[in-house]
Amino acid sequence: MKKITIAIDGFSSTGKSTLAKQLAKELGYVYVDTGAMYRAVTLFAMQQGLISNDHFDKQQLISALPQITLQFQFNPELGFAEMYLNGLNVEAEIRTLEVSQQVSRIAEVSEVRAKLVEQQQKMGEDKGIVMDGRDIGTVVFPNAELKIFMTASPETRAQRRYDELTAKGQQVTYDAILQNVMERDRIDTGREDSPLVKANDAYEIDNSNLNREEQFQLVLKLAAEKR
Ligand code: C5P
Numbered sequence: 001m002k003k004i005t006i007a008i009d010g011f012s013s014t015g016k017s018t019l020a021k022q023l024a025k026e027l028g029y030v031y032v033d034t035g036a037m038y039r040a041v042t043l044f045a046m047q048q049g050l051i052s053n054d055h056f057d058k059q060q061l062i063s064a065l066p067q068i069t070l071q072f073q074f075n076p077e078l079g080f081a082e083m084y085l086n087g088l089n090v091e092a093e094i095r096t097l098e099v100s101q102q103v104s105r106i107a108e109v110s111e112v113r114a115k116l117v118e119q120q121q122k123m124g125e126d127k128g129i130v131m132d133g134r135d136i137g138t139v140v141f142p143n144a145e146l147k148i149f150m151t152a153s154p155e156t157r158a159q160r161r162y163d164e165l166t167a168k169g170q171q172v173t174y175d176a177i178l179q180n181v182m183e184r185d186r187i188d189t190g191r192e193d194s195p196l197v198k199a200n201d202a203y204e205i206d207n208s209n210l211n212r213e214e215q216f217q218l219v220l221k222l223a224a225e226k227r
Pocket residue numbers: 012013034035036038039103104105107132133134135136184188
């Protein structure tokens with residue numbers, strides 16, 4: 001069977017990463033969460049005082065980009081790769097609401113995107129990869145054999161994210177999360193460089209209608225037809 005590239009794009013908290021991880025495990029493929037890379041650059045910018053709610057020193061961030069090293073390291077206990085920023089495991093820090101509130105402004109910067117897309121394309125050179133994000137089927141791998149686009153209502157997605165964060169002990173409110181989900185949708189779909197849009201040849205999955213197992217079986221079947 002030939003190895004293929006699977007691109008999974010869509011709105012935040014639609015279950016992209018759950019599906020992508022499950023697929024990668026089943027097929028013996030590498031899984032790459034590109035949102036983690038944008039989140040790690042955001043954490044760096046926050047740590048350096050380059051971004052907050054009321055300011056963003058974009059030029060400084062662009063100048064500092066060569067100082068940022070991102071790596072994924074597989075954690076066998078968890079069964080997936082964790083994000084390392086300049087050699088430090090930042091998996092927990094990048095998943096907070098504070099990072100979610102700044103990340104879409106960082107992801108609008110073309111120089112940031114160019115750096116991350118180059119690294120993502122290198123990771124996919126040998127195929128056998130499942131990558132999730134916003135621009136994978138449109139920009140990173142426009143020739144991917146299988147493209148999936150995931151959607152769900154903002155309320156469904158906010159509830160999912162709320163459940164995830166509170167299960168990790170984070171103090172958040174459902175309203176703050178819903179607002180963040182809608183604000184990120186607005187910025188991610190409206191930006192000039194690589195906006196979130198369904199590729200013409202992507203299969204759309206609205207997960208308000210399908211449960212996780214149904215989605216997994218559907219995509220597995222689509223993948224089998226392409227291999
Ligand atoms: O997937 P996740 O919700 O972790 O992504 C966080 C943010 O990173 C998105 O809201 C988006 O602004 C940005 N992103 C992006 N392109 C990608 C992946 C994520 O712009 N390929």
